[in-house]
Amino acid sequence: MTSAALRSGAWKLLEMITTPLLPSDYLDLVSPLRAGADLRGRIEAVHPETGDAATIVIRPGRGWRGHTAGQYVRIGVDVDGRRLWRAYSITSPTNRQDGRVTITVKAIPDGKVSNHLVHRAKPGTLVQLDQPTGDFVLPKAQPAKVLYLTAGSGITPVMGMLRDVEFDDVVMVHCAPQPQDVIFRNELHDLVADEKLRLTEVHTDTDGVLDIARLDELVPDWADRETWACGPAGLLDAAEEFWSEHGVEERLHTERFRPSIVVAGDGGEVTFSATGKTVDADGATPLLDVGEEAGVLMPSGCRMGICFGCVTPLRAGAVRDLRTGEITEAEPGVLIQTCVSAAAGTCDIER
């Protein structure tokens, strides 16, 4: 017998011993971060960055496959006893010696998870993790000149990049309300002092919101630079327009943190067929919220349509994409993102 067959035989026997539970249910009691366990992490430290932002140091479980600079991770945190999933950019470099990863979180008003992580998270707490993903990453071939255009917490994926690779010529334009709101300010200024970075801070409380055309003056050679931009929709929309006006849109890479939600009409009766629950939903509430309200176990992540952590089969009926207004109708194999889809009439969600 090969050792693999032996192991799987032993595992089967273990399952017979522990039924109706699984061996992992017992192993989780003692070793939740072991190889083969559901991916989790343990919060080891929380470092405040600004008044409303903090960096969380996480020791990921053995199954963690590592990330690429600029990627994000879906993380499930128990807030007031309730597991909520969000996606956050990873801010630690890929070669960190101790194997820990960090995310940096800015508390947004009414943000349940962000406020919890920034103000209340305690070292020792277990969190659920997904493997990191995202294609807001650096290319294989080193670009000669780089521009990072960021605003607010949009700096977080870029910080992951800055800490990961050094380029010869890096310019950053970062917007924040006031100097003290700039996350990683000291570290950025150290990079500037070491001449590894040229930095322009735009303080929107005094300077007003960045007019994208000012780039001509702030970074005259912006069009020659490979650019990574991350921040609120307004900034990214303006950037996309500006870059394509100048015919250089292939140099611009963006990461959106928040969808611009359009209000849709309709709504209808939503059935969650796996659980047998039926509820009325309006046409503006994401089905993710509708399901969660009804006590259905809904997977989720960013809750803004980017991570696909919430995809669920649509068995019948139609839903409307809250970002585009586009209607999706049920067909075998059709998956919808429940966080950005609302009922467009009666529908059936396989949850």
Place this chain on the structure above:
Amino acid sequence: MTAIDPTAHLTAEQIEELGRELDAIRDEVIASRGEKDAAYIRKVISAQRTLELVSRGVLLFSFFPPAWLIGTAGLSVAKIMDNMEIGHNVLHGQWDWMRDPKIHSTTWEWDHVSPSDQWRHSHNELHHTYTNVIGKDNDLGYGIMRVDEDQKWHPFHLGQPLWNFINACFFEYGIAAYDLELGKNLHKQRRKNPEFRARAKAVGRKIRKQVLKDYVIHPLLSGPSFLTTLAATFTANLVRNIWSHSVIMCGHFPEGVQVFERRSIKGETRGQWYLRQMMGSANISGSRAMHFMTGNLSHQIEHHLFPDLPSNRYAEVAVRVRALFEKYELEYVTGPLPKQVFSAWHKVFRLSLPNKKPKVDAPDREQELVAA
């Protein structure tokens, strides 16, 4: 269906008001669910797992009598915890709000021969909706007993104390059978129904796994303690069965608990539904340990009013519910376990014999029951 309706003094308006007051209690608890509650159930689950593991470990040496005793006691308690405070309540969706897929009614499986999804259907949907409605609530006498004077007597009922005792000893199998609605599904035409066959198969699979674990694998692992471990797991299952049967009997059988006719629930309002739950359930009084070991089903009245509230909150809810019983002059049926068990058994014995026909429109009522 006692001769005097104990709720007759309430006006329709009062019943709806009662409903609103109960809704308010529920809303408050729901709004205050949080970290502490989550920590509670997690702690109970890990305690149960640890206890089971340790007990089974001790039973590896069960040829040594003290080890047998300790292991058997531990395993019995672990099985009771699994079924009552954890399984029953998780399967009610009491912890679904946590959104933890490991502690969720749709994913949970328990140490019981009835697969959890089948039990969920018959228990949550049928028993909790049609509580104590004759002909609709299978829990009522489990289809093998006569539990109300108005039910037609049949010589078969003479044996019901015995049926009840056998059911207590093999309770989990009894439950599996009635989750399958065996009585009605064993008819020739129904037996072939593919849906029924699939469910029966699932039960078969579950039984096989449970039996293999308890009566083959663990005894084999004990080597020289094979027989003593076998006896230990059998005893633990027996203890768990008798215990849960007793607790559950106390929930709806003791004297003073009302049962209802099918007709009476047509067009039932929210307030009336609540009232039926209040009148159709009975509590067990006792210490905190006692409440815990019954899976808080000792707060049966509260559980029936709010089946999906976390079990650790029933004790505080009970104080307020009891005040409402007083306010509306209703009888809150409760008592210590021995008294309630005795009362329930007394009823089983009493109704095994025929009684005088009730005076009011009996023929009509009987038709209803037969139609059920």
